[in-house]
Amino acid sequence: MSLNKTEDLTQILKELKVGSILIKQKSHGEKYVRRFYLDEHEDFISYYQSEKIFAQPRRYYIREIDEVRAGFHALAFGQLLKQHNVHSDDEELAFSIFYNNYRDELHLMANDEQTRCKWILGLQYLIDLYAQKRQGHIIHDTNWILSHLRFGDKDKSNTITKLECQQLLADSLNVELPEDVFEKLFQETDKNGENILTPDEFINFFQVLARRIDLYEIMQKYVENGDEQTIETICMNINELLYFLRTVQNQSILTYSSKQFKDDFTIQPITKREQVQELINEFEPNIELQEKGLLSLDGFYLFDSQLCGDSNPEAFNRVLRSGCRVVEMDCYDGDDGQPIVTHGFTFVKPCLFESIIQFIKPTLFKASPYPVILSLENHCSISQQKEIARILKQILGNQLITAPITTKNSSVLPSPEDLKYKVLIRTVEHDSSDLCVFFETKSFRESDATKNLYFGSHSPSLSERELKQVCRSDPIGLMKQTQKCLLRMYPDGLRQD
The missing domain is CATH 2.30.29.30 (Pleckstrin-homology domain (PH domain)/Phosphotyrosine-binding domain (PTB))
Incomplete structure (x- = not known):
């Protein structure tokens, strides 16, 4: 059908x-x-x-x-x-x-x-x-707005009370308003003064709430004839945006001294139209993989915290559908020779590694055709490491990268375009070594002498605390290092959010 x-x-x-x-x-x-x-x-x-x-x-x-x-x-x-x-x-x-x-x-x-x-x-x-x-941010679609009213209308009266409205804003729309601001908006739209909003009043409340008066007032100052434009029609052209970024925001941009040597760059103030255009250009998929900012989530297979709760393969599906391209699994020896995924030395209930791979396979490329990296934090015995390799090969088949891909420059990683619909494994060298083609786990090195020992196929790890320290002490050095290889940061072990 x-x-x-x-x-x-x-x-x-x-x-x-x-x-x-x-x-x-x-x-x-x-x-x-x-x-x-x-x-x-x-x-x-x-x-x-x-x-x-x-x-x-x-x-x-x-x-x-x-x-x-x-x-x-x-x-x-x-x-x-x-x-x-x-x-x-x-x-x-x-x-x-x-x-x-x-x-x-x-x-x-x-x-x-x-x-x-x-x-x-x-x-x-x-x-x-x-x-x-x-x-599409269709905040003027009345049917869409009324669907929120019906969702928040707990007593099914086809109206929404002040308390229901506050709960709807906080729980469903992620809007936190100061009490006095909410009270003012509510009273302005509550025409009958009964502390409830009818559907028409709620539509008015929602549309007033959605207006960014603060941005409108800022744009009026820097747009030609801004005082004559309404909040619905006002917009900036590229010259006006350049002036705003340069004189008001003091915005800076990365500038490379040579297209051939992208390790050599400086941070310069925005002074040209072309620099503004760089900021608004669309994503370019042909740039090498190490030059992309990749989001990795550690412990996202947990629906609760890092210390307790259940491991659940559906949590992987959740983040993959949201666009995450790097997913992490803490792998340990399980019963009957079957590796499990859990959070070590905690009260988290485990889940079979094979179950997770089976359940995420249909979701891997739903949000994007670009590659997915499975980062395996491997604590398994040799026999169960081999079982992990067997499971990956059997379930993922030709989606799994098991050999290097030929590129124009062998010193850099392939681009996302080269790796469409492919899965790459990140792990330590001796674990499932035939699967670790591009991302070999390495300890993070901060000194200039050891930084140069990294290759494009290496993937250093550092803690949340280490990353903060390096960001303060050597931000340019850190950025240059990420031009050469993918960097992984893992959260503090007691983090609850």
Whole structure:
């Protein structure tokens, strides 16, 4: 079943609003038959209340859904298969909904494949639609604004109280306003003085809140005829931006003395239009990999803190979908010869290394086609290191880089463009050495004499505290070092955020 026409999609959404019988599966084996439906405003899905007197059906808001996944590709379904609570023949009927930043899961079984397909297609369309609006900053779209009101309206009165509004701003929109500022905005838009906002009043409140009066007032000073322009129309041309960066911000920019020798650069003030253009140029994918700023997250497989909680492969999916291209795994020996991922010497519950690789494979290149680096902090025995290598090769196949790639300059790393849809391994030399092609883990060296011993294939590590020290003592030297190889920083062991 495919969505070739708008009529197909419209019909699917109509059918989802009518609802259909789905089986809600729990990981311990319990199941509940419910009639699930899509809300008429297309803000959430829910199910009709059971016969329990005080039962309150759960709402699963589209805005909170991270992914809809077909089949048994979730840990809960894996457990159900092992316990024989579901049969492998039923995989075409199963799908999972991940929400709340992959922290929560809903596992469902349809009565037939067509019903499952309608739910997956309909939900995916709504998720994509919401994402487009959010990315496009469509703060004037009244339907989008009203979806926030319905989300924050806990008593379902189609209005929002002052307390509900404050909670919505803090919990869902990540907006923290001083009490006096919030009170002023609320009173200005509460026309009836009843301490509640109607839908029209909430739209007005939201649009006033979204205006950056502070930026508008700054731009008015530096834009020609700024006093005559409204907050909706004001903009800076490149000459005005140059003047602002140079005279007000005292902004500086990196300047290279030669295109051939990019290790040789200085920090200079912005004085030319061309320098401003450099700041706003789009991403260039053909530059060598070591010249890219790569985000690496240590301990992101934890849904709680570094000291306690569960390791969960869905946490990897969460950061990969958000665009992270370097993911870290602390690997230890597990039972039955199977390596595990956990946070050493803590109360974190482990997860099988193989399970993580299986679950992240479909997500690796959803956000970007550019390479993913798996940084393995390897504490395994030789036999389980070999098992790690086997798992990576078997599951990732030809996506895994196992041999150097020929480039014009062998002294530098390939560019992201050269490594599209590829996975690279970062580890110490003796661990899975045939997989460690480009990123060999090395200790960080701060002295000038030892810095020159690094090659493009090396990847030094330093602690959060060391990085802060080097940033203060030798920022230019640190930046030059990152021109040669990728640098990894790991957080303080007791960090909780």
